[in-house]
Amino acid sequence: MMLKIIRRLLMSILFILAFGTTYLAVSGVEAKDLSNWVNENHENSLKQLGLTLKSIQQKKAESMSGPVKPSKSLEEAFDWKQYPAHKVTATGYTAGPESTGKHPDDPQYGLTYSGVKVKRDLYSTVAADPSVFPIGTILFIPDYGYGVVADTGSAIKGSRLDLYYETVKDVYSNWGKKTLDVYVIKKGNGSVTEAELLKLNENKSMQVFRNQYKTVKE
Known part of the structure; x- marks a missing residue:
């Protein structure tokens, strides 16, 4: 692509020079006037080449820099008040023994009540009371992101939520315990699958x- 652009510009310059020589022979235009005219066109061609190179470099840099950062956070990007609000007390949990009593060598480690694996992503798995938020319910939780109800817990009754984090450190540094309004984006039908979460x-x-929310290692 770059060679093609340079080749075209060189051909244009050669054409200008050839045209100028012919015009000089026919019209008697002074050499200095022709020289000035050629220099001006040559400078314009170089400027054009410079702008083209700069544009290509910018596009290459953008493609290597990864996803474009949003101008607004997810909290700011949508009008969440259009959805039903529900006040809850939310805590954080992990897949480890401190929250579930399970160790990594347990066959059920990292599996939720619904059967899907715990996940911290744009749509994360959360635990709730199914009588309040049925399995599969999609919530928007400010400062956490989307939560898909996929798990339950013996202490998670009524207006309580448990939000999944990968480590205990993440729980304490990013959440702790909060009472806040969450927004019901979609009420669940009692089930959720890995394919639905992936989609x-x-x-x-x-x-x-x-x-903004993804912390899982791929």
């Missing part, structure tokens, strides 16, 4: 927000 997290229109 939500791979939604192309939402990728600009994904790194």
Whole structure:
């Protein structure tokens, strides 16, 4: 691509020189006037080449820099008040023994009540009371992101939520315990699958927000 652009510019310059020589022989235009005219066109050609190179370099840099950062956070990007609000007390949990009593060598380690694996992503798995938020319910939780109800817990009754984080450190540094309004985006039907979670997290229109919440290692 670059060689093609340079070749075209050189051909243009040679054409200008050839045209100028012919015009000089026919019209008697002074050599200095022709020289000035050629120099001006040569400078314009170089400027054009410089702008083209700069544009190509910028596009290359953008393509290597990864996803474009959103101008707004997910909290600011939508009018969440259009959805039903529900006040809850939310805590954080992990897949480890401190929260579930399970160790990594347990066959059920990292598996939720619904059968899907715990996940911290744009759409993360959360635990709730199914009588309040049925399995599969999609919530928007300010400062956490989307939560898909996939788990339950003996202490998670009524208006309580448990939000999944990868480590205990993440729980304490990023959340702790909060009482806040969450927004019901979609009420669940009692089930959720890995394929449904994958589809939500791979939604192309939402990728600009994904790194805002995603911490899972791939």
